[in-house]
Amino acid sequence: MGNFILRRVLLALPSLLGISVILFTVLALAPGDPFEELATNPNVPPEVRLALRAQFGLDDPVWTRYWHWLSSMLKGDWGFSFVSRIDVDQLIWQRLPVTIVIIGTSQILALLVALPVGILAAVKPYSWFDRIASTLSFIGFSLPTFFTGLLFILFFSIQLDWFPFVYRADISATGWEWWWEHIRQSIMPVAVLGLFQAASWMRYVRSSVLDVVRLDYVATARSKGLSERVVINKHVVRNALIPVVTLVALQMPAIFGGAIVTEQIFRIPGIGSLLIDAILRNDTPVIMAVTFVFSALVIFFNLVADLLYGWLDPRISYR
Secondary structure: OHHHHHHHHHHHHHHHHHHHHHHHHHHHHOOOOOOHHHHHOOOOOHHHHHHHHHHOOOOOOHHHHHHHHHHHHHOOOOOEOOOOOOEHHHHHHHHHHHHHHHHHHHHHHHHHHHHHHHHHHHHOOOOHHHHHHHHHHHHHHHOOHHHHHHHHHHHHHHHOOOOOOOOOOOOOOOOHHHHHHHHHHHHHHHHHHHHHHHHHHHHHHHHHHHHHHOOHHHHHHHHOOOOHHHHHHHHHHHHHHHHHHHHHHHOHHHHHHHHHHHHHHHOOOOHHHHHHHHHHOOOHHHHHHHHHHHHHHHHHHHHHHHHHHHHHOOOOOOO
């Protein structure tokens, strides 16, 4: 397995390099000036703006700027934010833990809902449970996260006053009260993201289990006198989860995209809101770093999916 992981990491390096070239070129050729506010400020002399552009190399050719960025990244220097006036890596590490907690918890919730509901709906196809679950799943993934987020705010925050609809990172409480306040303000964004993904994954789990449950070896397992629970859990579910793992890995970009929208709705100080703010202010170093981090996370989750294949199906070897 060690050699397999090493080969996958080596294969990922050209992908990350190609992604960085495309991202940097698009951002470099995009219209806009990060020092536009200085140009419209009468109190700032024009030569100050020109000196800043020269200091950060904004007037250099694109390939020269990319080479400086790549060499700095390899040394651990992610650049300097034009807007926040601090290092980009420090800015990202301040926001990334919140995003990882929100996304990670929401995906755990999605799996806890999608797997049992999808499996039970496939075991009892066209039953009332299957019809209700399928109807709710269609409704769930048909509604975008920004719409369900607003519904949650209107109902749970404004009408019932159960949860705060603005995420606050500067909670003054300590001990268990601090943990409880963070949990309370995370419930709605986690539920919005998790239930949206669960609605989509439930349909795939149901379809995959239905395909496997009709195979001959499942009928053979039943003919041996094994209980239905053993047949489903041991012979059906593990094989049925292989395409589901692929789906989860391929949907990681959409999950991060949904997290960006959700963070804007609930004002979560995560990496998604940082990216939106950087785009609005044309803070190129932050945009480049955040999108590069997203790309690296997507490649990482694809590697995790490949490792899970071997655990789910022993016939798959790490070669």
